Amino acid sequence: MNAGLLIIILLLGLALLGFPIYIALGIGALAALNLADLPLIVLPQRMFAGMNGSALLAIPFFILAGNIMSRSITGKLIDICNAIIGHIKGSLSLVTILASALFGAISGSGVATASAIGGITIPAMKREGYPAPFAVGVASISSILGPIIPPSIVLIVYASITNVSVAELFLGSVLPGIILAVALIAYGLYYGHKHNLPAHEKPNLRKIGSSVRKGIWALLMPIIILGGIFGGIFTPTEASAVAVVYSLIISLFVYKDMSFKELPQVFVEGAVSTATIMVMVGLSSASSYVITTSGLPQQLVSFFSSITNSPVVILLLLNILFLIIGMLMEANAAVVMMTPILLPLLNAFGIDLLQFGIVMSFNLCIGLVTPPVGLCLLLCNQTGETRLSHSLKAMMPMLLISIIVLFLITYVSPLTTLLPSIMAG
Template identity: 35%
Template sequence: MILLLTTVVLISLIMINVPIAVAIGMVAIGGFALTTGFSQLYDMAIALYTGATSFPLIAIPLFILAGNLMNTSGISVKLINFITAIIGFVRGGLGMVNIGVSMVFAEISGSAVADVAATGTVLIPEMKRRGYSRTLAAAITSSSASLAIIIPPSIAMILYGAISETSVLTLFIAGIIPGFLGGGLLMVMTYILAVRYDLPRAEGFDLRLIAKTFREAFWALTLPVIILGGILTGIVTATEAAGLAVFASFFIGVFIYGNLDLKHLRRSMLEGISQTGVVMLLVATSAALGLFLTQAQVPQQLAAQITNYTTNPYVVLALLNLLLLVLGMFLHGAAAIILVVPVVMPLVHAVGIDPVHFGIMMTLNLAIGQQTPPVASVLITSCSIAKSGIWETSRTNLPFIGVLAFILLLVTYVPQVSLILPELINK
């Protein structure tokens, strides 16, 4: 009853445009006041502080800043030119370029919104100029940007790992196959639609152009190698890799490409501070809500009720997917993680689901949630760049959402898709 009431009140507050972090804090305060009295507010203050000061969470502002530095220093444009030279000759190649650039950018920023902002402002106008409808251009950009929370390093995985006490490094490794498989299938869908709509090729195949754009993008391409190489070899933690990403983006932008001056650096830092403030306020208030739910024994009661009904992990996985898909339509990714993970982890452990497996499931659900209105933060950003209607674009986006849903089902019921790499590396 407490969980149902909490969820209804929270979603009601969000639907009347109360900021999500404020809504979560209000629900936490109200819950403490009605159940244990205001004396618990002292514990809530401590939860607010400790919830936002976990060491793994330091990676979030650093990856956000790295993505902003890439945008302002022209690194993303050089990546776009190189990938266009490689696959632009295929029918619908510009759409595939969009997906390919998103996959590379995902390996640096970990943020889908940063991804769509970086690639969309350059590629969507060019796609429209070359015959893509504005809705198709927006749909490809939006769906491919959501790969940023599946392919490591992922801010969503960092949040999940910190809250569930799961290894962030293992989550990163587990996301590699689903992320690249998703990117490949999105390209296949783009080709099918390109043939159907007779879309043009972006460029002719030219080895000299590939060599030229590779030289220009060489230093930009070292960024994912530095970040992922450092994480996967165990040389650095995810948080240290985020610091490396900032340093490398700054160094390349200032000393290699020469596009990052004080004005652009200031803008990048201010944008990073603003985006970080939103995320960390969500983290802090949701830690307080998690404390209230834990003291009210809500997670334990939920786990007991479901395990009394069934202990079949496949049924439980289906129920969890349904819950996450519905919540993803109404909550931003960070808020969904913070609200759901403390509640369902006892259930996940009770039925023997691997926390890493569930973490990849959760990020895939959130990727779909970023595409499904009414919240659909990534889709809305893409639509604003393309100047297309949200509901019209959503219809065009259905085949791409179908690809993400297929990857979700594959990961859910074939756990080795996500777990095989961590198992091989840990041997």
């Protein structure tokens, strides 16, 4: 048996049995090394090489910034959104979507977005009489905006493998993120009017101004971070450090709703999350090395070439593949695992690596709300205290919208390449 194929079989099999992804990756890598008669020293060597990338330095900082935000700045973002659109029927669902987009513009994490935003808005929606499954569904699907709208941890991992510019990937993901957010808001408006969901009293300009004034420092955070990256003031890695410093200053000294006593717990949680991702990245790098040296990517190119010579069909097949993988595997692990396998295929069919990175990231983020993994769906469902099947049913129209947007950005390339080309020009 091909050593690379053995890794994939063991990974999927052990994941379905409930093994953590990093353990499944480790077992698969060791078994493949033994099958290929490669020295076991390859495992730690490739793990270190996989984690030794400057772009990956941004991951712990963005995670830490998200943890700090969830204790302080998140509430201010929600208050601003609620003040502006609270008079619309079903406004809390729209607030959830907008706040998730703003939160995602700093944290880059879907799970952090689901916890920080959904943890506040799901109970609020239930108190106002929203159906619990719908509250869970809209918070779950909105959380995927976190890793889609820049900065995105998934795109940082992809950039570390392909050497595509992180800044260009961030620019390319702006329009897809906005399109998805607008589409979800449109559905929220339709659902709110159809089911006559409650609306708050229409606020006057004084109330809106008061909310914006109180939350201006929170609102400035994504503007500073993304503006700095796209304006060339600092790199994405430097931006992640700026995000941490800014969020600490605002939380501790401006809003003063976080104390120094909470910092150790915040740092520990950030360290654990970072370690989890980095171990998966390292083990995935080792596994990818074995897969590449086994010749499996070349066999994959030959197989697809025998089926079709159309990039359109290839992209369709890859999207279907990643929708399935997203149900079974954590997004960052999937990116590190599959990208080296697919690079020869992408090059052979002339598929743009920038566009494909955004499409793959978008696709795998949908996996955050699709069982059996579906971490964001499970987290929001736990918060909403309702049956998972009911939440999944309520989320289905929004999931379909997400898939439609996925295929839109797959086949309309300017949606991902226009902004990077404009900035490059």
